[in-house]
Amino acid sequence: MLLKIKNLLLLFAVIISALSFNGYQLYTKYYVEPRQAQTAATVNNKSTKVQYKNKITEKEKSFETVDDDYFCDALFIGDSRMVGLSRYCEPIDTRATFYAKESLTIYNIQNDPWIEDENGEEKTLWDMLSTHEFKKIYIMVGINEIGTKTDVDYSCAYTDVINRIMELEPEAMVFINSIMHVTKEKSDSDALYNNTNIEIRNNAIKPLADNRHIFYININDYLDDETGSLNSEYTTDGVHLKGACYEPWHQALLEHGVKID
Amino acid sequence: MITFTDQMFILAILPLFLLLYYIVPAKYRAWPLFIFSAGFYCYNDYRYFGLLTGLIIINYLVGLLVKKEKKIPFVFIIFLNIGTLISFKALGFMDKSILIPLGLSYYIFKLISYQADLFKGKIQKHTIFGLATYAFIFTQIISGPIARYSYIEAGFATPLENKNFKTRVYETLYQIQDGLKLFIIGLFMKICLADNLAILWSNIKTIGYESISTPLAWTGVYTYSLRLYYDFWGYSLMAAGIGIMLGFPFIKNFDQPYSSRTVAEFYRRWHMTLGEWFRDYIYFPLGGSRKGQLRTIINLLVVWLITGLWHGLTPNFMIWSGSLFIMILMEKFVFSKNDKLLAVIGRFHVWFMIPLTWGVFAITSIKNLGLYFARLFPLFGVGIAVNHRDIVYTVPKFAIYLIPAIIMLLPIWEKLYKKYKDTIIVQLLLLLMAIASMYFVINSGGNPFMYLRF
Numbered sequence: 009m010l011l012k013i014k015n016l017l018l019l020f021a022v023i024i025s026a027l028s029f030n031g032y033q034l035y036t037k038y039y040v041e042p043r044q045a046q047t048a049a050t051v052n053n054k055s056t057k058v059q060y061k062n063k064i065t066e067k068e069k070s071f072e073t074v075d076d077d078y079f080c081d082a083l084f085i086g087d088s089r090m091v092g093l094s095r096y097c098e099p100i101d102t103r104a105t106f107y108a109k110e111s112l113t114i115y116n117i118q119n120d121p122w123i124e125d126e127n128g129e130e131k132t133l134w135d136m137l138s139t140h141e142f143k144k145i146y147i148m149v150g151i152n153e154i155g156t157k158t159d160v161d162y163s164c165a166y167t168d169v170i171n172r173i174m175e176l177e178p179e180a181m182v183f184i185n186s187i188m189h190v191t192k193e194k195s196d197s198d199a200l201y202n203n204t205n206i207e208i209r210n211n212a213i214k215p216l217a218d219n220r221h222i223f224y225i226n227i228n229d230y231l232d233d234e235t236g237s238l239n240s241e242y243t244t245d246g247v248h249l250k251g252a253c254y255e256p257w258h259q260a261l262l263e264h265g266v267k268i269d
Numbered sequence: 270m271i272t273f274t275d276q277m278f279i280l281a282i283l284p285l286f287l288l289l290y291y292i293v294p295a296k297y298r299a300w301p302l303f304i305f306s307a308g309f310y311c312y313n314d315y316r317y318f319g320l321l322t323g324l325i326i327i328n329y330l331v332g333l334l335v336k337k338e339k340k341i342p343f344v345f346i347i348f349l350n351i352g353t354l355i356s357f358k359a360l361g362f363m364d365k366s367i368l369i370p371l372g373l374s375y376y377i378f379k380l381i382s383y384q385a386d387l388f389k390g391k392i393q394k395h396t397i398f399g400l401a402t403y404a405f406i407f408t409q410i411i412s413g414p415i416a417r418y419s420y421i422e423a424g425f426a427t428p429l430e431n432k433n434f435k436t437r438v439y440e441t442l443y444q445i446q447d448g449l450k451l452f453i454i455g456l457f458m459k460i461c462l463a464d465n466l467a468i469l470w471s472n473i474k475t476i477g478y479e480s481i482s483t484p485l486a487w488t489g490v491y492t493y494s495l496r497l498y499y500d501f502w503g504y505s506l507m508a509a510g511i512g513i514m515l516g517f518p519f520i521k522n523f524d525q526p527y528s529s530r531t532v533a534e535f536y537r538r539w540h541m542t543l544g545e546w547f548r549d550y551i552y553f554p555l556g557g558s559r560k561g562q563l564r565t566i567i568n569l570l571v572v573w574l575i576t577g578l579w580h581g582l583t584p585n586f587m588i589w590s591g592s593l594f595i596m597i598l599m600e601k602f603v604f605s606k607n608d609k610l611l612a613v614i615g616r617f618h619v620w621f622m623i624p625l626t627w628g629v630f631a632i633t634s635i636k637n638l639g640l641y642f643a644r645l646f647p648l649f650g651v652g653i654a655v656n657h658r659d660i661v662y663t664v665p666k667f668a669i670y671l672i673p674a675i676i677m678l679l680p681i682w683e684k685l686y687k688k689y690k691d692t693i694i695v696q697l698l699l700l701l702m703a704i705a706s707m708y709f710v711i712n713s714g715g716n717p718f719m720y721l722r723f
Contacts, residue, residue, distance in 0.1 A: 088723045095656045096480065111723060151723045244474050247723055251480025252653035 068219040074265030079104040082144040085133070087112040089188055089248060090148050096251040097258050105142065107133065113153045114165040133169075137176040143268070145173055145180050146261070148227075150187035150213075151247070154205050163212040170222060181266055184217060186210045186226045188257075192237035194246030201247070203237055223266060230260040270313050272411065273452075273507045274460055276710050287514060291441060299402055299425055302515065309407040310371070317370035324353065325404050328380050329397040335387045336395050343388045350380050362582040372410045374579060378546055379404055383418050385550050392418055408508045408515075412501075414522040414542040424517035441516075448513030450690060450699055455506030457702040460709045462677075463500035465670040466492050470631070472663055478632075478640040479653045484660045486644040490628040492667070495674045497627055498527070501540065525680040531615035532596045535623060547572050562602070570594060583633045589626050596622060 076099040083105045084090055090108035094101050107123045109116075116122050121130040147169075153162050170182055187206045189195070195202040210226075217224035231249075233239040238246070242253035249257065271278055290301050311318045327349065334342035354377040361369045383400060386392050403421045404410075432440070473481055473489045481489065505522035513519060526539040536544055548557075552572050558565040577590030596618050604611040628645070632638045643650035656662075664671075689695045 095659065095662060096476075096654050098654075244477060245471070248475045250475070250477030251656065252477055254654070 066220045069223075069266050070219075071223070071264045071266060073263050074267075075262070076100065076103060078265050079144070079261075081142055082146060083140075083142040084108060084146045084148075085112075085117065086146075086148040086185070087150075087152055089151070092249055092251070093254055093257060096249075097254040100258060100261070105140070107136065111152050112149055113156070114149050114162060114169060115153070115156075117149070117169050118165055134172060134176060137173065142177060142180055144183060145177065146183045146185060148185035148187065150209050151190075151201065151206070154209065155200055159208050159212040162209055163216070166213050167216060170216060174221065180221075181268070182222045183261075183264070184213055184222065184224045186214075186224065186228050188249075189228050189232060189236070189238040191240045191243060191246040192233070192235045193240065195237050223264070225260060225264045227257055227260045230256040271309070273504070273511070274456065274710060276707075279456075279707075279710065283511070287445065290515060298516075299398065303398065303402045303405065306402065306405040306407040306410065310405055310410055313411070314371035316368070317373075320353075320370055321376065321404065322401075324350070324376075324380065325397070325401050328384065328404075329395075329400050332384060332387055332395050332400065335384055336392075338388060338390070343384060346384050347381060350377050350384070353377060358578075358582060372412065375413050375415060376404045376410060378415050378543075379409075381550060382415070382546060386418055393422075408511045408517075412504060413540075414505050414508060414520050415546050416520055416542065420512075420517060420520060424512070424515065444516060445514045447690075448510040448515075450510070451506050451513060451519075452510030453699050453703045453706070454686075455503040455508075455510060456706045456710075458499040458503030458506065458677075460503075460706045461702075462670055462674045463496050463498075463503055464709065464713075466496035466499070466667065466674060469663065469667045469671075470496060476659065476663075477653075478637055478644060480655050481644050481652070482655050482657050482659050483644055483647050485663060486641060488660060488664055489641075490624045490645070492671065493631050494624040494627040495671070495678075497630075498523075499674060499677075525678075525683065527619065527678050528680045529615075529619050530612065531600045532593060532618045532623065533600055534615075535619055536593070536597075547576065551575065565601075566598065569597060573597075580630070581633070584635055585629050585633050585638055588638075589629045592622075592626055592629070 079100050080103045082100075082103070084093065084100070084107070086093070086108045088108075088110040090106065090112075091110060094106040094108055109122055112122065117133055119132075121132045121135070123131050123133060123136050125131050125136065150162070166184075170184075173180065173182055187210050189203050189206055190198070190201055192203075195204075210228075214224050216222055228236075228238075231238055231242060240246070242249050242256070244250060271282070273279070286301070286305055290298060290305075293301050307318075310321065328346060331342045331346040331349075335346060354373060357367075357369045357373055360367045383392070383403060387395060399418070399421060403416075403418050406416075406421070409416060470489060470493050473485065473492075476485075478486075502523040505520075509520045509522070520542065522541050524538040524541060526535050529535040529538055552568055555568040555571060556564055557568060560568075573590045573594035576593075577586045580586045580589070600611065600615060600618070604614045625645070628641060629638060632641055644652055644655075686695065
């Protein structure tokens, strides 16, 4: 029975240090009331206008089917679902450049150095675009943002990103990919990551397309089942496509090419 | 649902309960334990609280006759308990919407153990309160370990009664500290290792089994094996640790299974309380290995058949337990004829075949199991859209969990811990482990989005 006081002190230290962690809790704001958010979007519609300057007089362009070589001068930006495309869609991966990262949001794209360059340094998208040239830029983010801020903030940030891309790559075309749906099972059981919330965000970014330099591709047309949710055969977690199931997305991209005059 | 890894439980509920438990005079201490345990169960699964209470009352009443060594009531109560377990398992299997009572398999096994011990005259005092505390004790109700009634008796035998107040306080504090240390180690294993390794396993599932490369498939089964081990061992250590804090003896559920020399030995060292339960209440009553070779084979078959069914009713559990049965049989009757052969094959079984059996354990659908094994052994089929560099993308970020998980498999750590557990270095290490674990506990508890990043 040799009780060492230092042991006891250590016991208390464990509890106190554990308690002190409480100060570092992360809170995430999110809304579950879709209607309120929608109204807000209409009110603030003005703030989400893309400034394409001088180009408004150009004619609208329409989509046509292209082959894989179309992606040779393309850049793909996105979150884990875009990472998946880079790993499991060989025809695109072998031709295009990918700046994709798990849990990437439109807000990260705006501000953070998140792209590792050839020397292993972390750079912002703006650093990379000023040294590299792309003719087509595909973006798909949006699912990670659902837990944070509103659809208006989302749309504003998206606008900002597109404006800055257009400044740095004035000749490029930007293809906004709709946020991919989740499965019905996931959607019905998740108060946050559900298709109602995804559609609110999709509706917020759809108007950014001018069909001249900025285009909107609804990839969900290719991936949904009859209920308007992500086809459950394409996924095991309800959110990410299985490695073997990237083909419908690939097809959507092939059928939504735009030829440069 | 509140479990041992909840922030609330660790930081508030457990300390407050301990305080209350030790304020109450020793001879009445069973009361706060019982009330707290019942409350704990109720909070987690109030719908079936009545069922469990009812079972306890019936078991107590029939137990009055069983204690007098009457055979018919004994057989009746065993069938009633098993019947309840089978009914719920079957209903749950047929209709997924039916919820199985929390911890059912565990307390049913404890009730059977109680009745058998009562019948054999191993239990001196048959009281409803003792039985209820035994069945409800919160340290074991969710997923074991499956203690015997003697555990409860030992916990309430008050060896400190005659000592003076100061000694009692010191010894109690020392005991709490000892339990806390085990709790921290268990928490670390579960939260820092197992829960993070589970993410790697789930990432493999997300890719889809038909699209994983063969190296990733192998990494997958080993990762899952490690995950399961630390999850379960960690949980068992936490349960044992809390038990010690309350003055109960240490209950050993894992004994370095991966240093076993054969599958048979592995299962004597893995989930030991379950294995011992099967041995004492099924294998031995059937005659064990004392009634000739054929009977031994049949008895082993019965044990492994029930083990498979107990874990789940989907066919993969039959393949799992069936393959273990065959390996054990081969070890016992074929390979044992040559010591050197047994030494080689036995290790091969433990390090190579057991992880494969865990793969079978993890994947409940036969179709997916086929896909997975076709990737493990690519001779049997080709994958779809396999990215041969997937292991490079997927695994390195988990190295920080995989490497300690592998190092901690060495049995030497347990010996070192026992020898040096009171030294300042070990205590500081434990402090670091506690801080690391609490970091994950609080982040995942306070922020449900921690693992929801796409």
